[in-house]
Amino acid sequence: PNLKKVIKGIPKAELHLHIEGSFEPELMFQIAKRNNIILDYDSIDSLKKAYQFNNLQEFLDIYYTGAKVLLYEQDFYDLTWAYLNKVHDQNVVHVEVFFDPQTHTDRGVDFAVVINGIYKALEKAKQELNISYKLIMSYLRHLSEEEAFKTLESSLPYKDWIDGVGLDSSEIGNPPSKFVQVFKASAKHGYKLVAHAGEEGPVDYIWEALDLLKVIRIDHGNRCLDDEKLVQRLVKEKIPLTLCPLSNVALKVISKMEEHPVAKMLEKGIIATIHSDDPAYFGGYMNANFYETAKALNLNKRQIMQLAINAFEASWLSSNVKEKHILEVK
Numbered sequence: 090p091n092l093k094k095v096i097k098g099i100p101k102a103e104l105h106l107h108i109e110g111s112f113e114p115e116l117m118f119q120i121a122k123r124n125n126i127i128l129d130y131d132s133i134d135s136l137k138k139a140y141q142f143n144n145l146q147e148f149l150d151i152y153y154t155g156a157k158v159l160l161y162e163q164d165f166y167d168l169t170w171a172y173l174n175k176v177h178d179q180n181v182v183h184v185e186v187f188f189d190p191q192t193h194t195d196r197g198v199d200f201a202v203v204i205n206g207i208y209k210a211l212e213k214a215k216q217e218l219n220i221s222y223k224l225i226m227s228y229l230r231h232l233s234e235e236e237a238f239k240t241l242e243s244s245l246p247y248k249d250w251i252d253g254v255g256l257d258s259s260e261i262g263n264p265p266s267k268f269v270q271v272f273k274a275s276a277k278h279g280y281k282l283v284a285h286a287g288e289e290g291p292v293d294y295i296w297e298a299l300d301l302l303k304v305i306r307i308d309h310g311n312r313c314l315d316d317e318k319l320v321q322r323l324v325k326e327k328i329p330l331t332l333c334p335l336s337n338v339a340l341k342v343i344s345k346m347e348e349h350p351v352a353k354m355l356e357k358g359i360i361a362t363i364h365s366d367d368p369a370y371f372g373g374y375m376n377a378n379f380y381e382t383a384k385a386l387n388l389n390k391r392q393i394m395q396l397a398i399n400a401f402e403a404s405w406l407s408s409n410v411k412e413k414h415i416l417e418v419k
């Protein structure tokens with residue numbers, strides 16, 4: 090009964106959030122209307138009814154369609170500001186946000202339009218909501234490495250605003266090995282490196298992300314328990330996994346929440362953390378992810394606090410700020 094209160098009371102860090110995946114149907118309809126775009130759905134309810142997925146690709150198809158209504162800087166600003174207000178209410182004090190430039194530049198929306206809107210909302214949240222942030226530009230892995238290089242080039246005028254690069258979209262058939270050169274170049278420009286791996290894809294993709302891309306954090310990584318050697322590596326090198334339990338259920342990465350691997354990962358000493366991925370599509374933001382996971386796996390308060398601490402540990406905050414937040418969790 091007070092589990093929800095406990096979770097809400099804990100200061101949290103969101104490290105795995107696609108800003109385009111926070112696009113709530115209400116705001117989508119509002120922006121579509123002002124941009125004179127007709128959605129394929131005639132009401133918010135009929136759109137929400139389409140949010141039933143059998144796998145990652147079925148979700149991505151709808152997610153990219155939804156993003157098409159975003160045209161102007163104001164749209165990206167409104168999207169980001171709505172998200173930040175929502176999580177502020179949930180006691181999220183630090184966010185590391187992904188955005189997918191190619192989803193927009195491929196439709197003729199300039200990189201500048203996208204990043205200016207997102208950046209202005211993040212800065213406002215820093216001032217007014219006391220939320221700290223990092224920004225992560227994600228390459229779409231279903232596109233070519235050459236396309237990713239173009240995106241890297243476009244980002245350079247804004248590199249002071251961007252902390253890292255990631256790799257997302259359709260995993261199977263698009264292994265990390267496809268992006269070795271662009272990750273190497275991204276690192277040379279000072280970007281930190283992360284990648285989605287082992288969400289639907291095999292454990293080999295997690296190895297590749299570590300060995301070939303040299304990432305410092307794995308997004309998802311659900312499949313790592315298939316490989317004891319990999320588990321040892323993650324523990325020894327303190328490579329965090331940013332898990333997204335409601336996403337995993339929604340995309341049928343697991344068949345039910347009770348099967349989520351996060352408790353076993355904690356037991357093994359992995360820096361596992363809990364996040365929301367695409368909350369507008371998967372049925373919940375940070376607190377819902379914590380709550381549903383804790384309920385299904387019977388997590389105790391110590392485990393819940395460990396997950397919150399791990400997220401600050403895994404974040405890109407400076408060590409003194411990390412320590413301050415960790416003390417506030419305890």
Ligand code: ES4
Nearest residue numbers: 107257258285336366367
């Ligand atoms: C994503 Cl859940 C997920 N997996 C891979 N790529 C993504 N982009 C947005 N959400």
Ligand code: ZN
Nearest residue numbers: 257285308366
């Ligand atoms: Zn993700």
